[in-house]
Amino acid sequence: MIDFKDELVAKSNRINDELKKYLKKDECPEKILNEAVEYSLMAGGKRIRPVLIMSTYELFKSDVERVLPFAVAMEMVHTFSLIHDDLPGIDNDDYRRGKLTNHKKYNEATAILAGDNLLNNAYNLILNDINNNDDCKLEKIQSLKELSDGIDRMIAGEYVDTEFEGKEISNQYLEYMHENKTGALIKASVRIGAIMAGADEESINKLTTYAEKIGLAFQVKDDILSEIGDSKELGKPVGNDRERGKCTYTTKYGLEEAQKMLKEITEDAVNIISSFDNGDFLKELALYIANRNK
């Protein structure tokens, strides 16, 4: 049996190799825009969303290369959202993953357009894939629709986050914000893996609940790390959320309660995924999300 951490690293490396295939290196007037795209795309994230697509697909099928275009597209979308969130007009962050944010490394115009480029190219590469291969177009179009709906929700969640910064918000709004901002793309990742594998409806429903749980856990853990994490490990300053008056799971419920929530949600996720054969990796992934230091 392969060790979880080794498998995670192997998958993440595979995604990095795949991402590199889509980088544009040619001499052209927009060369620096392409460099800015590469800078953020290859800045070394955890690749959780693409790993989720691959691993959910592998619950049912073994030819994981079929979902690699979606894995790449999802990471492009995630990177687009980070570049735009970091902009001076939104979060105004100087560092991300221990490196200067895109607009700090390049400039604001380049960062806006690099984000736009990534969002558009996520679609472009899937459309290329559909045009170039004749297999099972229907499930690819359904998966692309899942991605698109996820992006729509993610943008809405980000908007709610900016609108309510510095204001006291209800539990309901806090949940809505995170369900959309972080949860939607995580849910889309799991559903795309399942849809691409032709999973039955009952399995898709169960996996959707699993995804909702780990999506929420991911956010609660992020909020905890933002408060008590190690800024060196995280590659960004700690305590920013509270300073800015951001309403998070820790500022709203307190650290202890947030940690209790995290434990419970993670247990739920583990219970759901345990009903699947071959669910070991996704079970470990739920635990990893709850226990990570960065």
Add this chain to the structure above:
Amino acid sequence: MIDFKDELVAKSNRINDELKKYLKKDECPEKILNEAVEYSLMAGGKRIRPVLIMSTYELFKSDVERVLPFAVAMEMVHTFSLIHDDLPGIDNDDYRRGKLTNHKKYNEATAILAGDNLLNNAYNLILNDINNNDDCKLEKIQSLKELSDGIDRMIAGEYVDTEFEGKEISNQYLEYMHENKTGALIKASVRIGAIMAGADEESINKLTTYAEKIGLAFQVKDDILSEIGDSKELGKPVGNDRERGKCTYTTKYGLEEAQKMLKEITEDAVNIISSFDNGDFLKELALYIANRNK
């Protein structure tokens, strides 16, 4: 025979009616984001690109409702590009179409996210249309790929525009910039109309050249209007390009030469389209682009 101006207004009204169907009016936490999207989308542009999709389609077929989703998507993409271009980090414009720009009316965060929302929803609505109707998926996917390629080129052109602002650039770069920034979506519009209608390759090639000509004419005319237009008619200040040191067809070639270019390119476009039966509207449209006051 219907008068050109009447037909243009009728088509533009039809597109406005169609756009309204996609506006989100429900009570939700991101209500103001949806309002910001509506604000720019319904600010009353000329709808040239969607009109091109419809009119090119009508060269071959009469059931124009089949291309309306693409017409709407194209206008959403165009609006996204305007909102982002106007941002303080890019052109920093306060007015557009006689109204405050999106970030001036709302704020920067909202404008960034409203642009992202529009780009994403352009894809989302076409994917919905493909999922909901079974007819001729292949040409819809090819058309969506044309849109996506056009967006990619438009973003690249916008990047080149920002990078070279205030610098003297070669004729080659100026052409490259406009071919991409303005030309790519105009070309995509014409090609989408033709592809959706199942036009033969020779016709598609001819129409592509027609589109390249009017795309260039559109930009040259824009540059002329930026220099000698009526700021009231245009709804934005005149002379900004020169002040900012922007390299345009008028600042580079002089007003007289730019006007001569415009005349020649428009004649080329008219000659090409004259070889089509039913090409009258597109011929008039080429003349309209060259002769407009705003």
